[in-house]
Structures are given as structure tokens and as C-alpha cells.
Amino acid sequence: MQHSSIHWFRKGLRLHDNPALLAAATDCHRLHPLFILDPSSGRAGTNAWRFLLDALRDLDRSLREMGSRLFVVQGCPEEVFPRLFHAWGTTRLTFEVDTEPSRDATVAELAERHGVKVIREVSHTLYDTERVLALNNGKAPLTYKGLQSLLASLGPPEKPAPTLTLEHLQGCHTPCQVSHDTEYGVPTLEELGQDPTEVGPHLYPGGETAALARLNSLMDRTAWLCDFKKPETEPTSLSPSTTVLSPYLKFGCLSVRTFWWWLDEVYQGQREHSQPPVSLHGQLLWREFFYTAGAGIPNFDRMVGNPVCLQVNWDNNPQHLRAWREGQTGYPFIDAIMTQLRTEGWIHHLARHAVACFLTRGDLWISWEEGLKVFEELLLDADWSLNAGNWLWLSGSAFFHRYFHIYSPVAFGKKTDRDGAYIRKYLPVLKDFPAKYIYEPWKAPRAVQEQAGCLVGTHYPQPIVEHGAASKRNLGRMKAAQSKRHPTNPSPQGTTPHWIDLHPYLSDNIIIIKGSRVIKKSQFDSPHALTHQQQHHMEVSQQHNCVLGTVSLGWSSQGSLLLTPLPAEYEEMG
DNA sequence: ACCTTAGTTGGGGCC
DNA sequence: AGGCCCCAACTAAGG
Numbered sequence: 270m271q272h273s274s275i276h277w278f279r280k281g282l283r284l285h286d287n288p289a290l291l292a293a294a295t296d297c298h299r300l301h302p303l304f305i306l307d308p309s310s311g312r313a314g315t316n317a318w319r320f321l322l323d324a325l326r327d328l329d330r331s332l333r334e335m336g337s338r339l340f341v342v343q344g345c346p347e348e349v350f351p352r353l354f355h356a357w358g359t360t361r362l363t364f365e366v367d368t369e370p371s372r373d374a375t376v377a378e379l380a381e382r383h384g385v386k387v388i389r390e391v392s393h394t395l396y397d398t399e400r401v402l403a404l405n406n407g408k409a410p411l412t413y414k415g416l417q418s419l420l421a422s423l424g425p426p427e428k429p430a431p432t433l434t435l436e437h438l439q440g441c442h443t444p445c446q447v448s449h450d451t452e453y454g455v456p457t458l459e460e461l462g463q464d465p466t467e468v469g470p471h472l473y474p475g476g477e478t479a480a481l482a483r484l485n486s487l488m489d490r491t492a493w494l495c496d497f498k499k500p501e502t503e504p505t506s507l508s509p510s511t512t513v514l515s516p517y518l519k520f521g522c523l524s525v526r527t528f529w530w531w532l533d534e535v536y537q538g539q540r541e542h543s544q545p546p547v548s549l550h551g552q553l554l555w556r557e558f559f560y561t562a563g564a565g566i567p568n569f570d571r572m573v574g575n576p577v578c579l580q581v582n583w584d585n586n587p588q589h590l591r592a593w594r595e596g597q598t599g600y601p602f603i604d605a606i607m608t609q610l611r612t613e614g615w616i617h618h619l620a621r622h623a624v625a626c627f628l629t630r631g632d633l634w635i636s637w638e639e640g641l642k643v644f645e646e647l648l649l650d651a652d653w654s655l656n657a658g659n660w661l662w663l664s665g666s667a668f669f670h671r672y673f674h675i676y677s678p679v680a681f682g683k684k685t686d687r688d689g690a691y692i693r694k695y696l697p698v699l700k701d702f703p704a705k706y707i708y709e710p711w712k713a714p715r716a717v718q719e720q721a722g723c724l725v726g727t728h729y730p731q732p733i734v735e736h737g738a739a740s741k742r743n744l745g746r747m748k749a750a751q752s753k754r755h756p757t758n759p760s761p762q763g764t765t766p767h768w769i770d771l772h773p774y775l776s777d778n779i780i781i782i783k784g785s786r787v788i789k790k791s792q793f794d795s796p797h798a799l800t801h802q803q804q805h806h807m808e809v810s811q812q813h814n815c816v817l818g819t820v821s822l823g824w825s826s827q828g829s830l831l832l833t834p835l836p837a838e839y840e841e842m843g
Numbered sequence: 844a845c846c847t848t849a850g851t852t853g854g855g856g857c858c
Numbered sequence: 859a860g861g862c863c864c865c866a867a868c869t870a871a872g873g
Contacts, residue, residue, distance in 0.1 A: 412870060413851075500852030546851045555851080619852065670868040674853045681853080744866095751868065 272386075273299040273357060277346075277364040278339070280393050282324045283477040284331055286429035286524035288390035293363040294437045299444065301357055302332055306343045308461050314646040315467040316614040318458060320475035324520050325455045327476025335435050337443035340453040346376050354383045363388040365521070368398045368564040369653045395426035395525055395557050398564045409565030411577065411668065413546050416558045429526045469612035473516055473649060480517035484531065487512060494535050495542035497549045504606075504619035505686035507694055512549070513615055515650035518556070529553055556655060562668075563654030570657035572638060577667040581750045583629070583636035590635050592733050593628050594643050596696075599725075599732035601708055602682035603627050605695035612695075614649035619681075622663055626676040629664035630747050632739045637664035665747055672747045675740045679708045698723050 276293035282304075284290065293300055304325055313321070329339035342349050353359065362380045366389050367373060377387045391397045401419055402409060410416045446452065458465045473479070487494060502510040517523040532549055536542045545551030568574035572581070592598050596607035606620040616624075621644075627633065628640045637660040644660075645651045658668070665672035682691065689707030693700040699710060701721040706713035711725045711732055718724050725731055 410870095412849095414849085415871070498851090502852095551851075622852075665868095668869095669850085670870090671850075671853090671866090672868080673866055677854060680855085748867090 271298040272296055272361040273301075273359050274361045274363060275301045275303050275353065275357065275359050277362060278302065278304045278328065279364065279367060280519070281365040281521035281524075282328050283480070283522055283524060284328075285432040285477070285481075286392055286527050287365070287433060288392050288430040289363040289365045289388060290433055291430055291437060292388045292390060293361065294433065294441050297361070297441045299357070300337060300438070300441045301340055301353070301359070301443065302328075302337060303340045303342065303353070304328075305346050305349050306341055306456070306461075307345050308343065310345075312642060312645045313651075314614075315458065315463045315465070316469055316647070317649055317651065318461060318463050319468050319471075320473065320516060320614070320649050321520065322455055322458065322461075323475030323479070324477070324522050327478050327522075329455060331477065332443075335433075335438050337438060337441075338445050338449055338453070339455070340449075341455050342453065343456075346372065347379065350376060350379055351383065354380070354385055359383070359385050361386045361388065363390070365389070365393055366391045366397075367393065368560055392430070392524060392526065393521055394560050395529060395553060396420060396423060398561050401557075401561050402565045405565075407565070409562045410558075411562075413555070413558055416561060417545065417554065420554070420557070426526055426529055428530060429524055469614065472613055473513060473615060475516070475520065475522065475649075477522045480514070480522035483512070483514060483517065484523060484528065491535055491539065494532065494549060495539045498543050498547040499552060499618065500547055502617070502619075503685040504617035504623065505682055505691035506617070507690060509615070510617065515652075516615065519650045519652045525553055525556065556652075559654045559658030562658055569661075570638070570641065570653065572636065572666065575661075575667075578661060579666040579750055581636075581664075581666065581746075584634045586633065586635055589633045589733055590628075590639055592730070593624070593633060593635070593640075597730050597733075598627070598678075599711065599730040600627070600678040600736070601689070601692045601696055601699055601710060601729075603678050605692045608695040610644075610647050614647060616648075621659065623676045623678065623681050625660060625663035627678055629660075630672055630743055631675045632678065632734050632736055632743070634739075634743050634746065637661065637666060640664075670751075672751070673744055675744065677740075678736055683708055696729075698729050 274293035274297045276290045281287055281289070290302070293302075325339060325341060332339050342353070350362075362376075362385050364373075373389075377389075380387045401416070401423070404419050404422065405415075410419060458468070499511070504510075514523055514528065518525055518528070529550065536550075542548065543551075545554050562577075563569045566575065566577055572578050589598075593603070593607065596604035596611065598604055598607075603624055606616055606624050609620070610616045610624075625637070625640055628635050629637050641656055641660045644656055648656070661667040662669045682689070686692075688704045689699075689702075692707055699707060699721070702710055702713065702723065703717065703721075706717060710718070710721075710723070710729060713721070713725070715724075723729055
């Protein structure tokens with residue numbers, strides 16, 4: 270049967286590794302490559318819109334070279350499709366599977382009702398997310414390792430599908446009018462109500478062509494690709510220290526499978542290469558991790574109703590939120606990052622960590638959902654699953670639990686940029702400060718500020734919070750939120766651990782309270798049965814003649830000990 | 844059931 | 859300057 274196909278582009282803005290597009294061209298006499306623009310949806314800012322329009326123009330150019338065209342239609346899918354099915358005599362609709370919450374099911378039903386056959390193909394992720402979830406009893410793995418072991422049982426990801434060529438389009442006609450450009454052309458920023466004067470430097474032009482060029486430019490950097498370890502790349506680098514392929518992966522201008530197998534080829538024939546999670550393959554698995562989490566966890570981009578998310582009473586502070594967003598916090602490292610984000614649409618992963626921690630659990634105690642919205646607007650690579658997943662992570666709401674590891678807005682940048690070149694680039698107002706004060710200009714004596722031509726409080730803001738005090742306070746609030754999550758844990762949450770004299774209560778029967786459990790000394794009578802740590806625990810307990818308790822199960826691995834008051838319910842057992 | 848281990852990517856003080 | 863130790867003390871997964 271010869272079909273009249275619509276291929277619906279959403280992500281996957283490419284001709285390579287696009288199985289749904291290939292399916293549309295198979296047994297097809299008429300093909301309409303379609304993109305539906307819904308200018309009212311989403312929070313994309315001007316830079317992100319420019320990237321998308323670049324990508325659409327590139328796609329149209331590539332299709333045109335094969336005698337086809339891209340049809341850009343404005344509206345919402347539920348309204349657009351019935352009209353197009355009718356006008357174009359459509360018998361088949363193909364599109365790429367999208368794991369984000371969407372109205373794909375509604376569109377599919379609508380197509381069935383119009384007698385249109387629907388074909389969906391997985392090509393935005395390395396693995397079929399549904400299959401990974403099914404393998405794990407429908408639940409998303411909550412650790413990277415967990416995902417890795419699931420994927421190990423599935424084998425390597427599928428190879429990319431062949432790139433669409435003229436041969437695929439043999440006998441497959443795209444009906445174009447002379448009026449195509451006015452009717453179905455790619456609009457301009459102005460036509461979308463965006464202010465074109467708001468765009469920043471065009472560092473990362475959108476589109477498949479730019480994506481493949483960027484990938485190819487990495488080709489002769491075999492050693493760099495094989496040595497790549499994400500935590501060792503620098504957030505303060507003046508030109509990106511990582512690949513900046515993320516915007517292209519987000520829109521699907523670059524196929525993740527193409528990238529994966531391209532890397533695999535680079536790795537082949539090398540003596541050794543870095544490994545997940547820090548390697549480049551590892552980065553793609555992180556992407557997979559958050560895609561799986563986003564698909565398997567309800568309300569993934571919200572706190573309320575999200576079962577893995579710590580429930581926190583975040584502050585509502587519009588002034589602080591605005592200062593953070595506008596790069597006016599008074600912390601040059603934070604403000605420089607937010608400036609780079611606003612102007613260029615991309616910042617290093619660790620820079621995201623620094624500003625995300627600062628906004629949430631570190632300093633401002635503002636909900637990660639607010640940060641998520643700002644990133645969604647300003648990042649070229651803002652990807653629903655990755656954005657929400659990383660905000661959950663950095664705010665200490667899920668996945669990451671060592672909340673006492675707080676990024677210092679002063680010290681963190683210094684590690685890789687002692688002189689503050691990064692700050693000088695993005696905050697020129699501070700460029701003449703001596704290195705000694707560039708991260709903390711408010712500490713500079715008046716004469717130094719005058720010398721630098723920048724008075725703190727006049728030309729650059731005073732810090733909006735005092736990091737030392739704010740982070741300490743927030744650490745306590747985080748701890749409180751954690752204990753609320755586990756109300757059954759009888760260890761004395763919220764109290765300051767300290768040595769206490771329990772001598773009057775002691776008998777031979779020393780009780781060790783470890784975590785939430787009560788263990789009698791008699792259980793440990795044979796020293797050989799004890800682990801090294803338990804023995805140590807016992808020794809200290811006897812040596813100090815006291816009841817020994819710990820508030821955590823993790824103490825042993827670090828070799829430190831905490832003695833805490835006995836919870837009231839155990840006191841009589843003393 | 845119980846325990847151990849590990850967790851992509853910290854900070855600060857000390858030597 | 860750079861390495862080492864300590865800080866503080868949670869969760870998930872696996873044995």
C-alpha cells in the first residue's frame with residue numbers, strides 16, 4: 270500500500286538516525302515533513318528560540334536538497350492535525366517517542382479516529398525507556414549504578430538508523446506550492462513575538478549541520494576524548510572545557526546513538542579510555558539515567574506529589590530570586606555564571622552546580638522549582654528530564670543526600686581560576702580588582718575599590734546573604750527536613766551530638782545504640798565475631814565508661830565517632 | 844534481618 | 859602549593 274505520510278518533527282530535528290522519518294518514507298507516495306510551533310507553550314527565552322529556528326531552517330535546507338520541504342505550522346497539535354489529515358489526505362503519521370509528559374496519546378487516538386496509521390520509534394534515548402522501566406518492575410532506578418546494571422542486561426544500545434537520502438525518497442513526493450514560504454516557512458524571532466535585540470553572541474548555532482560539524486571537530490582530539498573525566502573539566506574555562514553538544518542532543522540535532530557509536534569507534538584501538546560515570550559515554554548514561562527517572566517518577570518536575578522528592582519548606586523571596594536570576598547576588602562567581610547563562614545560553618555543568626546549590630540548600634533557601642524555570646528559559650540545552658533531575662540532585666531533594674557538602678560561592682571557583690579571569694570576562698565592572706579581592710570585593714579596602722573604579726554597594730551589589738551564616742542555618746533546616754522524611758528513626762535528630770557522662774547509669778550490660786537499633790553487650794562477647802569497626806566501637810565505649818551511640822550508620826566508614834544523648838525511650842534501660 | 848559499602852564532581856585547616 | 863585529614867552523619871543497594 271502506498272501511504273500519504275506525515276512525519277511529525279518535535280525533537281529529533283535531523284535526517285541521520287531518524288527511524289520514524291525513514292518509516293514515513295517507506296511505501297510512501299506523498300510525504301509531509303511537519304513541525305508544529307506552539308509559541309505560547311514552554312518557557313524558552315530568545316536564545317533558545319533562535320536555536321530552534323536555526324535548527325528548523327537547517328532541516329528545511331537539507332530536505333529541500335532532496336526535493337522536499339519542511340512544513341512549519343503554528344497552533345496546538347490537537348487542533349492542527351485534524352485539519353492537516355483532511356487537507357493532505359493523510360494515511361500515516363510517524364514520530365519519535367517522547368518520554369516527557371505529553372499529549373502524544375491524545376494525538377495518536379485522534380489519528381486512529383481519522384483512519385491514520387501511527388508509527389512511533391525510539392531514537393531520542395540510547396535505550397527504550399519503557400523497556401528499562403519494565404525490567405525494573407516499572408520503577409525507575411534511583412542510582413546510577415542501578416541503571417548501569419539494568420542496562421548491562423540489555424547489552425549495548427542499538428546502532429543508529431541510516432541517514433535519509435534521495436533513494437529513500439524515490440517515488441515519494443512532497444507537494445509544495447509557490448506560496449510555501451509564506452504559508453509554511455520558518456518564522457523569524459519577531460514573528461514569534463521575541464525581541465531580536467535580546468539575543469547574545471551566536472556561539473552555538475542550531476541545527477543538524479552545526480551539530481555534525483561540532484562532532485567532527487572533536488575527531489582529531491582522540492587523546493582528549495579518551496582521557497575525558499567530567500569532574501576534572503573546568504567550570505571557569507573561558508572557552509568551554511566540555512563538548513557543548515548538549516543543546517544539539519536536547520533538540521535531537523545530534524542523535525545520542527550516533528554520538529555513542531562514534532565515541533565507541535574512537536575508543537576502539539586505544540590502549541585505554543576513561544569509564545562511566547566520568548567518561549563521555551558516562552555522560553550519555555547520565556542523560557539516560559534522568560530520562561528513565563523522568564519517565565518513571567510521577568510529578569518529576571515538582572516537589573509536591575513527587576515520591577522521591579524531599580519535602581522542604583522553601584522560602585518565598587522574590588527579591589533574592591530576582592538577584593540570583595539577574596546576576597546581582599554580590600557574589601562575583603555566582604553573578605558571572607548567571608551572566609554567562611543569560612548571554613550565551615550555556616554554562617559548564619559544575620557552574621550549574623554552584624548556582625543551583627547557592628539558590629537552594631546552600632544560601633538562599635529558594636525552591637529548586639524556581640531555578641528550574643529560570644534554567645528552562647535561559648539554557649539552550651534545557652531538557653525537561655535532565656533539568657528537573659539535576660535540580661532535584663543539587664538541591665538535595667533526591668538522588669544526592671550528602672547535603673552537608675555545600676559549594677562555597679567564594680572558594681569553589683578559586684580552585685581552577687585563582688586570578689578570577691572568568692569573573693573579569695563576564696563581570697567587566699570588577700575587572701580591575703586585584704586577584705586577592707576578586708571573589709570577595711566587599712572585603713577590599715575603600716582605596717582598593719576606588720583604584721578598581723568600582724565601589725561595592727554602588728557599582729556592584731553588596732552580598733545579599735552572608736554565606737557562612739546562611740549555609741550553616743540551611744544545613745540545619747535540611748537536616749530537619751530529612752528527619753521529617755523518616756519520622757520513625759528514634760535517633761535524636763536535631764540535637765547536637767556531644768559527649769555525655771552516663772557513668773551513674775552504667776552497669777556491665779553496656780548498651781550500644783547504633784542507628785535506630787539497640788544492641789546488648791552480650792551479643793559482642795566474642796571479639797572475633799566483631800568487625801574492626803565494631804571492636805573499635807566497643808573499645809571506646811569501655812574506655813570512656815559510657816553508653817555509646819551514633820546517629821548514623823555511616824560513621825564506621827569514616828572512622829569517626831559521635832556520642833549522643835540516649836533517646837528518652839531508652840533511658841530506663843540504662 | 845542485619846550489616847556494609849559506596850555515593851560523578853566539597854570545604855577548611857593543617858602540615 | 860598541594861596533599862591529607864577531618865568535618866558530619868543520609869540513602870540505596872547489595873551481600
